[in-house]
Amino acid sequence: GNSVTQMEGPVTLSEEAFLTINCTYTATGYPSLFWYVQYPGEGLQLLLKATKADDKGSNKGFEATYRKETTSFHLEKGSVQVSDSAVYFCGGIGEMEFQGAQKLVFGQGTRLTINP
Amino acid sequence: EPEVTQTPSHQVTQMGQEVILRCVPISNHLYFYWYRQILGQKVEFLVSFYNNEISEKSEIFDDQFSVERPDGSNFTLKIRSTKLEDSAMYFCASRPMNRATNEKLFFGSGTQLSVL
Numbered sequence: 001g002n003s004v005t006q007m008e009g010p011v012t013l014s015e016e017a018f019l020t021i022n023c024t025y026t027a028t029g030y031p032s033l034f035w036y037v038q039y040p041g042e043g044l045q046l047l048l049k050a051t052k053a054d055d056k057g058s059n060k061g062f063e064a065t066y067r068k069e070t071t072s073f074h075l076e077k078g079s080v081q082v083s084d085s086a087v088y089f090c091g092g093i094g095e096m097e098f099q100g101a102q103k104l105v106f107g108q109g110t111r112l113t114i115n116p
Numbered sequence: 117e118p119e120v121t122q123t124p125s126h127q128v129t130q131m132g133q134e135v136i137l138r139c140v141p142i143s144n145h146l147y148f149y150w151y152r153q154i155l156g157q158k159v160e161f162l163v164s165f166y167n168n169e170i171s172e173k174s175e176i177f178d179d180q181f182s183v184e185r186p187d188g189s190n191f192t193l194k195i196r197s198t199k200l201e202d203s204a205m206y207f208c209a210s211r212p213m214n215r216a217t218n219e220k221l222f223f224g225s226g227t228q229l230s231v232l
Contacts, residue, residue, distance in 0.1 A: 041225075042225055043122075043207060043223040043224050043225035044159070044207060044209075044223040045223070046221075089158075089159060103149075103164060104149075104161070104209075104221055105161065106151075106158050106160075107158060108157065108158040109157075109158055109159070
């Protein structure tokens with residue numbers, strides 16, 4: 001079945017540092033890929049997505065590019081802020097699953113802490 | 117933006133007791149899900165629900181679990197006889213039928229279940 005593996009945390013950075021959180025996926029076909037963010041005490045929110053190879057998702061200064069050749073969807077931000085402190089989850093939905101109640105498969109989550 | 121609402125935010129129960137976790141999905145959504153997140157671990161799929169029946173369930177979703185949409189607005193998860201290992205954050209999610217946005221799941225803020 002489909003699976004998503006992401007960089008283990010926790011990750012601690014200083015404000016304005018460059019961020020990369022790695023995510024790779026294993027799937028049949030070409031899944032749609034997502035990054036969700038979970039702020040302290042809150043649920044999961046969609047941060048960005050990409051639905052096909054070479055797509056770049058972006059939001060709030062975060063970016064991730066769907067790399068088919070490396071089966072990766074790494075999350076990056078050029079200059080992080082304290083407010084970016086959260087847990088980040090990479091997720092994927094299989095290509096053939098849009099016909100029904102598709103199942104989003106998550107990575108294990110990466111806790112990010114940004115210090116002032 | 118419309119929200120998925122979950123109640124209660126925190127539920128404490130004794131081992132062996134039944135619990136019902138409640139969710140109100142977004143009103144025009146047609147697909148419903150339960151996920152759970154054991155502390156420090158990944159978000160795991162439990163079950164998906166469409167057209168008043170289960171579409172898919174994981175191996176976690178055994179005979180102790182059941183889901184119901186009793187009145188067209190609520191979507192409940194019942195655990196008949198809770199175990200210590202059921203302690204987790206439980207997330208409800210829903211998705212619309214519109215194919216243009218069908219890959220986005222809307223998550224509630226979760227119910228933290230503590231089994232003592």
